[in-house]
Amino acid sequence: MTTQTMNDERPNGPVASALVAAGLGSATIGLMTVLAEASATIKNALNWWAPAGPLSGKTSLGVIVFFVSWIALHLTFRGRNVRFSRAATIAFILLVVGLLATFPPFFELFAAE
């Protein structure tokens, strides 16, 4: 019974942190996709591994942001309860930003002349 009560009180901070981190990672991939389209300099800078081209930098940066922000947010909110609906909404919006910014007709709007 005690264990069950303790489980019921498990703070939601870690899950909210993970969801927001996923949103940040996704939005980063989207943002890098747009920036690479808009600037040849950024596109070259994202070419971390030549055989895969700029895709290597865009996606690696997104994955790094995902894991680093997850660790940072987890350490900040691990013992705390947050407003879960707000965190989930932020995470969802960031995920949609990632979806939209990786859609070719959208990121091609920013294509360099």
Place this chain on the structure above:
Amino acid sequence: MSISVREGWTVLHGMLFGAGFLLAFSGGLVGLYSLREEWMTKEGVKERLTKLKIGLWASAAIAWATVISGSYIVYPWYRLQDATSPRSILLANPQTAAWHTFGMEWKEHVGWLAPIAATVVAFAVSYYGPILAKKTGERRALAIFFILAFATAAIAGVFGAFINKVAPLQ
């Protein structure tokens, strides 16, 4: 009957990893949806949860394997600068160029959202354990994330299949 190394990796990437994730999705979503305390006994929740955790972590691992093998093994062959690479073949013909400029450009980016979303769903289910059955809002948010993971993987998978049909990697 033979298969080249490139064809073999394409099959591994798309038909085993990618299709594996898409198949695992339905089981994971049903598991998440039905994990409700009003529908199950405590023992039922515990029993279901063990399978759900294994399934979700396996799905996340397969999703990572799909995007890593796709971007770092198959994609470099696809985009080789010689005239016989699938990218060159598609772009050489105005009628097939959109398979690259739209299909491949979308697939190569959006597919990476799937493992990220799938990983946090697996983490959240493992973290909450049986009490997730009592948390409607959290379960709903996780289901949305998992559906988005599926949707992005499906976009990548469908375009991958079509592109490999129009300009096969050989």
